[in-house]
Amino acid sequence: MCNGRPWLDYREPxxxxxxxxxxxPILYKxxxxxxxxxxxxxxxxxxxxxxxxxxxxxxxxxxFDELRAAQMAAYFIGQAGGRLSVLKLMKLMYIADRISxxxxxxPITFDHMVSMEHGPVLSSVYxxxxxxxxxxxxxxxxxxxxxxxxxxxxxxxxxxxxxDDLSDADVDVLAETWRLVGHLNKWEIRDWTHKNLKEWxxxxxxxxxxxxxxxxxxxxxxxxxxxxxxxxxxxxxxxHRNLRDR
Numbered sequence: 001m002c003n004g005r006p007w008l009d010y011r012e013p014x015x016x017x018x019x020x021x022x023x024x025p026i027l028y029k030x031x032x033x034x035x036x037x038x039x040x041x042x043x044x045x046x047x048x049x050x051x052x053x054x055x056x057x058x059x060x061x062x063x064f065d066e067l068r069a070a071q072m073a074a075y076f077i078g079q080a081g082g083r084l085s086v087l088k089l090m091k092l093m094y095i096a097d098r099i100s101x102x103x104x105x106x107p108i109t110f111d112h113m114v115s116m117e118h119g120p121v122l123s124s125v126y127x128x129x130x131x132x133x134x135x136x137x138x139x140x141x142x143x144x145x146x147x148x149x150x151x152x153x154x155x156x157x158x159x160x161x162x163x164d165d166l167s168d169a170d171v172d173v174l175a176e177t178w179r180l181v182g183h184l185n186k187w188e189i190r191d192w193t194h195k196n197l198k199e200w201x202x203x204x205x206x207x208x209x210x211x212x213x214x215x216x217x218x219x220x221x222x223x224x225x226x227x228x229x230x231x232x233x234x235x236x237x238x239x240h241r242n243l244r245d246r
Contacts, residue, residue, distance in 0.1 A: 078158035
């Protein structure tokens with residue numbers, strides 16, 4: 001990983017504090033009523049609540065969190081020395097979300113999972129890497145340079161202490177992902193996903209959505225348990241969407 005210190009207004013490394021993904025929107029709604037929107041945002045920033053709960057980065061009805069996704073990408077590119085092929089990065093990001101589902105019952109990014117020709121990808125992350133959608137100023141564009149050929153590079157140096165939209169548990173998942181497949185080149189990691197990730201289906205030149213139920217089933221859960229775990233995630237997304245749209 002790069003050893004340099006990123007520029008972040010010369011502030012000290014933030015302290016990660018535990019928070020509940022479901023209680024954060026409720027906190028925001030409550031404090032909006034008591035303090036006003038601007039002060040409520042400052043309050044949640046002080047708690048290190050991810051930005052998605054008070055400034056939505058979504059362009060659809062999901063809970064996709066671009067800021068966390070961007071910091072995930074920065075972590076992996078940093079581990080690779082500052083530059084990484086897009087193909088390998090897409091696989092690392094997907095595998096990390098999958099490991100998070102396995103260990104914690106929820107992904108890190110909440111992005112759409114999709115089967116594509118070269119293996120599974122996270123849909124919005126893929127579009128950000130391709131430059132086909134505009135990112136948040138403190139998200140993808142803050143950490144990652146525009147794609148150059150088949151690679152992406154860091155825009156600034158990375159220190160894990162400054163990846164403050166990620167929890168310690170998230171960082172542990174990223175480290176586990178890198179230990180598992182970080183040594184593989186882009187073609188080896190593609191083949192690894194084809195062989196080991198049973199939820200991936202060959203789309204024959206197109207793309208096929210990967211449902212959470214399929215991932216949980218591939219991880220060894222019974223069909224009934226996989227459906228219940230997936231339903232819990234859908235309910236969480238619905239609560240987030242309803243609170244966001246009020």
